[in-house]
Every structure is written in C-alpha cells, then in structure tokens.
Amino acid sequence: MQLGIIGMGKMGLPLALNGRDKGLNIVVFTDKADKRAQLKQEGITVHAGLESFVSALTPPRAVWLMIPAGPPVDAMIARLRPLMAPGDILIDGGNSRYQDSQRRSEELRRDGIHFLDVGTSGGTEGARNGACLMVGGDEAVYGRMEPVFRALSGGSGYGRMGASGAGHFVKMIHNGIEYGMMQAIAEGLEILRHGPMPFALDRVTQVWRKGSIVSGLLMDMTAAALAREPDLGSIKGVVAASGEANWTVEEAVRLGVSAPVIATSLFSRFKSQDQEKYAEKSLAAMRREFGGHAVIAKGED
Structure with a gap:
C-alpha cells in the first residue's frame, strides 16, 4: 500500500523508515536537501516539489502530515488542498488540538477530501519500530487505512477512538x-x-525496569539515561x-x-523554567520581615 509522508523531523523520518521496512510504498516530500540525500540512500522515493510529490501518488491518495501543530498544519493543508482530489485521504499524525482536527475535517469534507487525526505515541523509537496510533475519523475511511496503521504500529498498538478529533483528544x-x-x-x-x-540511581532504575509495578517505557528510558550519566551533570x-x-x-x-x-x-x-525564582525570593523576604530570618544574598553559596 502506498503512503505519502510530509515532515522529516524527529518523528517523520523514522516513521518513513518504519513504513519502508514494513512493506509500504513510501513517498516523501521535503524541502531539506540533507533529508532528501539521506532518504535516497535509504531507497525511499523523495520529492523536492509538492506538486511532483502529489502527482507521484496513485489516486485515491493518502498523505500523512508529521509536522508541528498549529499554523504549520493549516499552511500545509492550504498548499495541498488544490492539488488533491475527492476521495483522497489526509492524515495529521502530529499533536494538533482536537478542536482544530474537527474543524479541518469539516473544511476538507467540502472538497470531498477525507481527514483522519492520528495521535502518535512511542517517541522516536516507536516511530521507527512500532508506534502507538490513536485514530479519529470516519469508520469507513479508517478501514481503508487500517493496513497502514497495522504496519506502522507493528500489528497491535492502534485503533479507532471515534469520530473526527477523537484521536487527538485521546x-x-x-x-x-x-x-x-x-x-x-x-x-x-x-x-x-x-x-x-x-x-546508585542507575542501579535502582535498572532493577525497577524488570518486573516491578513501575516498570515500563518511561522507566526504561530513565534507566538508559542514568546508565549513560548517573549524575546527569551535563543537563x-x-x-x-x-x-x-x-x-x-x-x-x-x-x-x-x-x-x-x-x-x-x-x-x-x-x-x-523560572530562572529568577521570584516566588521563592518573595518567601525569603517575608520570613526576614516577620521573623528576622537570614536571607542568602545573590552570589553567596
């Protein structure tokens, strides 16, 4: 099955490689020359122009967006909309707000273009080897794309959550x-x-990740980070x-x-993210005023 992908960032590129490995015919659009070179080395068809990208897809087309949420999604849809045809499917696999997905689905429906919102989880490792996919949209359209979701998820971590917007809400x-x-x-x-x-926190997390109630992907990632740098001194x-x-x-x-x-x-x-920690300074000042408690001046240890 063919799938066009737009967005070769930290999730889009591994998703394209994942699809290629799972037998999908992946076609990519990116305006980044270094990504095009990398994709060509990987044997993936890549286009520098949006028009040639859409033309290379066999109707009814399926285009997966893996780009930042908000205005970039609307901007890309505006560019794609005149190039696509009734019956085509547009998929937003980013972290869009669910109300935006509902709006986009309704707007695209006027042109006969189907829209699916897909919440994608699992990080870069999941995108590369098997992502968790939470899908919103029409049930029949979901059925058409289910082979793609099955392939990209590794066979199990996917499902339709409900109507348009449901995938991104979940x-x-x-x-x-x-x-x-x-x-x-x-x-x-x-x-x-x-x-x-x-x-030794690196040892603790290694133990926790094997059979404990708090084991799981987050603990695995924590253990991996601490194995590399137990004191996290560089962060x-x-x-x-x-x-x-x-x-x-x-x-x-x-x-x-x-x-x-x-x-x-x-x-x-x-x-x-609070560099000045004004609230804590205020507390220290209050304690000094009502109780005469010492404060630590800036520059002191």
Missing part, C-alpha cells in the same frame, strides 16, 4: 497522564538522591511544557473533572 489525555508519571518518577529519584544511604533542570498537557488541564477545568496530579506536574514544568 492523545492529549495520554500526554497529560505521561506528565504525571514522569513527575512521580523524577520525585522518587530526588528523594533517593537525598536519602540516608548513597543509592540543566529546565523542562519544556508542550501544549498537550496545557490542553488537558484546560479540558479538565471545562468539564469540571479533578486532575490534581496532571495539573501539578504541568505547573512543576513551568516552575523549572
């Missing part, structure tokens, strides 16, 4: 859960690091917060659902 909640799980692992390691005995403790967890918390508020773990993990990421 992925949004997935990422919120991921934030909470990551925060819990990080906090546990921090307690161990300050514990009454000199724990600054600033953690980015992507849109999905923000949207998860917003949705929880909108629905009146309590989600304190996800919310706290999100706020912890916000705090990690």
Whole structure:
C-alpha cells in the first residue's frame, strides 16, 4: 500500500523508515536537501516539489502530515488542498488540538477530501519500530487505512477512538497522564538522591525496569539515561511544557473533572523554567520581615 509522508523531523523520518521496512510504498516530500540525500540512500522515493510529490501518488491518495501543530498544519493543508482530489485521504499524525482536527475535517469534507487525526505515541523509537496510533475519523475511511496503521504500529498498538478529533483528544489525555508519571518518577529519584544511604540511581532504575509495578517505557528510558550519566551533570533542570498537557488541564477545568496530579506536574514544568525564582525570593523576604530570618544574598553559596 502506498503512503505519502510530509515532515522529516524527529518523528517523520523514522516513521518513513518504519513504513519502508514494513512493506509500504513510501513517498516523501521535503524541502531539506540533507533529508532528501539521506532518504535516497535509504531507497525511499523523495520529492523536492509538492506538486511532483502529489502527482507521484496513485489516486485515491493518502498523505500523512508529521509536522508541528498549529499554523504549520493549516499552511500545509492550504498548499495541498488544490492539488488533491475527492476521495483522497489526509492524515495529521502530529499533536494538533482536537478542536482544530474537527474543524479541518469539516473544511476538507467540502472538497470531498477525507481527514483522519492520528495521535502518535512511542517517541522516536516507536516511530521507527512500532508506534502507538490513536485514530479519529470516519469508520469507513479508517478501514481503508487500517493496513497502514497495522504496519506502522507493528500489528497491535492502534485503533479507532471515534469520530473526527477523537484521536487527538485521546492523545492529549495520554500526554497529560505521561506528565504525571514522569513527575512521580523524577520525585522518587530526588528523594533517593537525598536519602540516608548513597543509592546508585542507575542501579535502582535498572532493577525497577524488570518486573516491578513501575516498570515500563518511561522507566526504561530513565534507566538508559542514568546508565549513560548517573549524575546527569551535563543537563540543566529546565523542562519544556508542550501544549498537550496545557490542553488537558484546560479540558479538565471545562468539564469540571479533578486532575490534581496532571495539573501539578504541568505547573512543576513551568516552575523549572523560572530562572529568577521570584516566588521563592518573595518567601525569603517575608520570613526576614516577620521573623528576622537570614536571607542568602545573590552570589553567596
């Protein structure tokens, strides 16, 4: 089965290689010369022009977008829309907001173009060897593309979540859960690091990843990172917060659902980016004022 892919970043490129290895006829568009050279070496058909890319696909076409959420997706759809035909399928495999996916599905339907939103999980390793795919969209269109989802997932980690927007809604909640799980692992390691005995955290995580209740992909990745650098000395403790967890918390508020773990993990990421730590300075100043407690001046240890 043929699949066109646009977006050769950290997820798109391994996804293309995964599809190639699983027997799909992968055709790629990218305007990056280095990626084109790499793909040609891998034996994948690649185009530098969008028109030639679409023309190379056999109707009804299937085009998978693996690009950043938001305006870039709308911009690419605007370029593709006049080149595609009724019956073609456009797939958004990025982390778009589910309301955007619902809107895009409705807009494309007017041209007879089908739209599927696919939440893609598993990181770069999953994209390369078997991703988790959460699909939203029309059931019949999903059925047409199921061989592609089966191939890219490795045969099991895929499914239709519901109508348009459902795939990205489920992925949004997935990422919120991921934030909470990551925060819990990080906090546990921090307690161990300050514990009454000199724990080797790389050894601890290696043990935890084999048969424990907290084993899993996140623990595997943590253990791999600590095996390379047990003290994580080269890493600054600033953690980015992507849109999905923000949207998860917003949705929880909108629905009146309590989600304190996800919310706290999100706020912890916000705090990690605070270089000045003004709130902590304010607390120190208050303690000095009401109790005469000493403060540590800037530049002191």
